[in-house]
Amino acid sequence: MLLRLLLLICAPLSEPAGVPVSDVSLETQPPGGWVTEGDKLVLICLVANGTGNITFFWYRGALGVNLETKTQHSRTARYEILTVRESDAELYFCTADNGHGPSFSGLVPITVRIPVSRPVLILSIPDGQAMVGHMVELHCETLRGSPPIWYRYYHEDVVVWSSLVQSGGGASFNFSLSAGHSGNYSCEADNGPGAQRSEVVTLYVTVPVEGRMDHFPSGVIEGTLGSLGPITGALLLCYWLKRKIGRRSEDPVRSPSSPVSQEPSHLNSHATGQLEPLYENVNIVSGDEVYSLVYQIQQEQEPATGEHPRTYVDIYSRPRKANVVDVDYDDTM
Incomplete structure (x- = not known):
């Protein structure tokens, strides 16, 4: 009788007290798991139910490489990556445990957007000189940057053409030359974090002699001849x-x-x-x-x-x- 009474008294001491944690989730800042290289990423682990001190764990990758462990009397905890790098693009999850066993969140993908670098504008004519009627290609490409990328072409700071590129390789603009196409050209690459403009390339369009004579008054030509x-x-x-x-x-x-x-x-x-x-x-x-x-x-x-x-x-x-x-x-x- 005495032994049974001792067992009843000691049994509650071997079991954790309080409410087990449940409904664990992982949220990110900025929201949506999209972060720009160089910015700060915050991983927030949330517990919907649970009492007492809770231990939080953050993991990276599907195999679960532990990044951080915290124990606190709270149902919310934060883990920060102060400067995000391109290599930080991965799957992340967290767990919470208050002694009743760990509870896991779902996997959250983190996408690191790489800002575009300064694009390079290449003219298909090396010396920048061509005759009226010739076909010319302007190729704009940034060597670094996450797609999709908007490419815009400028002639004397006026947009003359644009294209959205879903993958790498840049964009090309082809046109037949007229006398009005002479001048300065540049291109711009933009994928959201910030647009970058290329250096200026100058194009010289040569008008044939026959074409220029048409602009002289007939009396001047007759008098000269x-x-x-x-x-x-x-x-x-x-x-x-x-x-x-x-x-x-x-x-x-x-x-x-x-x-x-x-x-x-x-x-x-x-x-x-x-x-x-x-x-x-x-x-x-x-x-x-x-x-x-x-x-x-x-x-x-x-x-x-x-x-x-x-x-x-x-x-x-x-x-x-x-x-x-x-x-x-x-x-x-």
């Missing part, structure tokens, strides 16, 4: 005169036959020691003008041995007349 005829004729005339004078200086005895002249007769003066004028019409340039060559040879009474007469040349021009016959005396000499 029309002025080439007299200039060319003048150059040819200078070249012809140089050869003419050279041949006369080599053969001073040679004298031209009487020219067919319509000029005043006072030019034909033959006084000894004076200038002897000769002239002839030169039909070098086609058009409404006739160029006349007038050269004067000074005859000295007693020229020194080996010396040649001096020659002076003048050039005149007059409008062509329909009944005038131009004679090139170079052909008759």
